[in-house]
Amino acid sequence: MSDVVTRFAPSPTGHLHLGGARTALFNWLLARHYGGRFCLRIEDTDTLRSKQEYTTSILASMRWLGLDWDGDVLYQSDRTELYSSYVDQLLASGHAYYCSCTPEEVEAMRAKARAEGRKPRYDGHCRDRHLGPGKGHCVRLRLPDTGRIVFDDMVKGPIATDVQELDDMVIRRADGMPTYNMAVVVDDHTMGLTHIIRGDDHVPNTPKQIVLYQALGLPIPRFGHVPMILGKDKQKLSKRHGAKAVIEYEKDGLLPEALVNYLARLGWSHGDQEIFTLDELIKDFDGSNLNPSAACFDDVKFSWLNAHYLRALPLDQLGQRVAPFVASEGLLVPTGERMDALCVMFRERAQDLKGLAHCFRPLLVEASALDYVEKDAKKHFTPAGAQHLRALSQCFAALTPFTKEAIDEQLNSYVAQNGLKFKEVAPPVRTALMGFMGGSHLHEIMAFLGKEETLARFAKAIAACDQER
């Protein structure tokens, strides 16, 4: 197993989505586990639907996830001649033949077969007509008349197909372009692939490709078909059911390490372990323990993983990553110790970067712009609350230095000297500072705001208390 070569081969007809990302991840992990190569190939032979911007987007998402590839990206559109030479080889060896049947004629055959309850397939009309190249002639593969094609799937185990189920498939279109299965086989072989992990929807393609490998006399790689990812309620993941592109998760402030971890655990397991570092995944992912049944993507559990990684991130990195989201909240981005302080105060209270940035808001706006949550203001801006705020306002005005420790001490001594409970004093103070009953420890909040801003918020709250009366 020393020369493992895997690949990810998306077609650039859309952004990288969850299923594709997981397929890419599994291939990447397998290659990294065995110290092999992971290649990237863009299947852009469908010129109508393929777009350069999607290729760019897919590559960007791969980088965001940290899935690096070896060597240059291969584009199928550059390799038409190569595919054609393999088709010619098949023609020369008698494994393929020209066919003059029109698509309409073939469609009629299929319709007839379907109507008679048989499998719709090409009936081999041109098989022995010994046609040569000509206008409108495609090339078909000559299948063996009988036999079974068997392969041992890494995920599903042995899968057998009777050749009777198959067709003399087209391998080169009338316009000279190769068909999908032809191009894939040529590419997978010339790229030296040893293991192919792909979506479950390719299971029916596999025997077709194996027949091609056999006709060409090429070694057959190992296949692994992972089931598709379902959305909530076992529904197929579609736009309606929250199918999101990787790029959207990035925009929403979710962490790539969380997505990698979550995706890895969807359809693969390593005992009871839930949290994996990238190195652990590489160490443990050897192509076994792949689950053959389809799995639902659970946003809630994914969210939990995000929160976990958010808390685990080193402070400087967290600050760096949240900064763009703070900016898009329309807030001035703090730097240095101020950013660190905010992260420490709120990272346990957010699930993702966007949410974290949002938590910063009350502390980054000016007192005048602070909004009170009505319910909390009504409840805590009482006459007694106003009294505490007035008294504390005086205490804090005189407090130097205005540090976390000093503030905490002041708060506690006020409570003790007046025979109160912290619980009686904290709510109005908290509401005055945050606008609602949430957030970090009071002394941390005040230290962050500084004396002037703290006093401004007290003053504003006192005014609000008077209004409540």
Added chain:
RNA sequence: GUCACCAUCGUCUAUCCGGUUAGGACAGCGGCCUCUCAAGCCGCCAAGACGAGUUCAAAUCUCGUUGGUGACGCCA
């Protein structure tokens, strides 16, 4: 229509080749902690689709049923 794949708590899964009070995680519920909200810790709830067969013993092996999904292109 034909063929194929799949089937353990609500969800992700463990239980490698038959013997477990069917384990863990997320969610939910309860508690502890506590100035709030979180986080953290502790506890509770919760599953082998159905029916046969093989066997001393089946979630595990076999067959069938049901349900779900995929595929049947000169798309990829």
